[in-house]
Amino acid sequence: MPFRFDADLVGDTVFFIRKGKSPTETIEDLRGYGHTFPERYTTWDRDVGGSCSHQRIIEYDFADLHLLVRSETDGYLKKQEPHATASSGSKESVPTSIDQSFAKLEVGSTTAVSDKTKLDLRKQGVKKSQSQIFDMKTRRHLKTFDMEEILPRLWVNQTPNFLIAYHKSGLFDNPQVTNVKDKVLEWEKEHATLLSKFHVLLKRILEVIKDSKDDRVEISWDGKGPLRVTKQIGERNRVLPSDLLQKWDDLD
Template sequence: MANTKEPSASVGKSIARPGYAAEHDEPNRISDFEVAASYNWLDEKNPTILVPGIPPVWSPPAIAPALKPDYGPQYVDQNTDRNPNSPLDSLILAVQTYQPDFDFPAVDMVSDRRPLRKLYGFVTGETDAFEFGAEMVGNTALFVRMEKQTREELPSTTFHGYRQAFEEQYTKLSASAKGSTSHHRIVRYNFGGFVLLVRSGADVYLQELVKGQTSLEKPDTEDLLSQVNVFETLSLGSRTATPTETKEKQDGRVTVVQGGQMIPHAAVLELTTRSKFAKRPFDIEQKMPDLWISQTPNFIEAYHRSVGYKTYNQPGLQQGKFDDIKVKAIREQLAKWETVNASALGKLATVLGQVIEEVKKAQGPCIVRYTGLGDNLRLSTIEALPSLSEDLKSLFHRKE
């Protein structure tokens, strides 16, 4: 298993959960949204990305197959796993490649979606413990995701659902993206008076939305077949299920392969797989903060049922079949969620400002941590933070 190392930290500043949303010059909503870049990780020994990237296309089979349960290795944070010394390099290189004139010094914060989601949970009273790294480069704050491990092993003796098997059967990967193991998108927008550059993953895209259709209407059969013919029967799910040990890495430098295709953001989706008979039904409201941060406009809910038992080296692991799949356009729902949760988003903007200000004062890298208890974040200084290569940090300094 690959694990992130715990840097030594000194006790620092405490940031209280805001009791109210401070007033900001900008409303508590996202504005001036744009896709800054996208990329795929390629399954190479050395860290290599395809820019722009292309997610798998949604291509459900005509007849739902019985799927075996997931097991084996699975990525938790592929960006850090593939490039642990500089996990933000792939983000910045993708933007630099896709937009050579991008104005990096104009960005106030660079982050993965997860630290922002955790901060939103903090201001709304969630009790999940978390931590992430933070440091200033020029006038830009870099937030760095920190997990206890960057990949995990799903034992075959325990049931873990059918997520990977579902992606393998219901999505197809473009020939131009052969060897891809994940797709990531970087978006730029204004929020709470800050300019944010945010990275997140995308699971799949709808071909009919790329072709200019404005709804989630099902294409006719001939059109669907013509789309599927240009895709190989290689799925994203089958490759993400088998991360390999890559101990012999380069010196942290990411190789950029130009190619792929920039898929319109309006066509991308995230998905979830659930049991049709779960005791706690899935509520998309639980996922809305994530979808709002990445502005993901579509979502798939796929529900499975058991179709009997079959042995896969271990007894009692059931096959599953997905016969209830809902493909939803959620752009209007995101806008409504943003309005309803304006107060919480104002608190998020307040905490973002406080964290950035304290990182500036620290004049060095920090860890932002919440233990899950109490009403305070703890910001502690550390000696070093794996974040971004020195040559790429220079992009955030204005040239005189």
């Protein structure tokens, strides 16, 4: 599938910004339950009720690269804890390196990002362990789902649980979340050569950006042939607002 994204160098960090279609765009005559099923099968916690989506940022090392990966998550599994204790509550609030970095950036210290845009930041709810997170897909009961479709995504965003919900004329029969961590690890082992090439590609992209005049490029693929690396056109919007660019640079 063709894709396009911007790459923006800030300090020693390269941001990849996907350039997709509007999230409010609708596809006419689309049949399926990929959006309606999650709405009925999952519920929003009270503190985040009314949200449009849940975006998570995770961090891990990929060879010699340190990655922060943002992705949308379909849901999480509630833990059955008969009694809540003060120690268990405090354990959830232990700051991670991401939290500490964002604290240094003083994200949320102001509500005005610019004269035209206001960002409303709220700290609510309780952190959920990555081990509780799951993704989901729906299929007709006669169409077996091929896990090869989802395993690359589960590897990138390190999601250990998956739900495939089969339906017959829109009726779902007791769908269950299963742990697929072993399948993800097996996929990683079987695709070691591919992942090595992916690592080399990421390193090459970093080199190209650092050698570019504006520290910003556009990367695209039309579905065939090599990747295209071109100068960004149109408005030169940075990945971070001006008041955070220098602060992020200082973090590096």
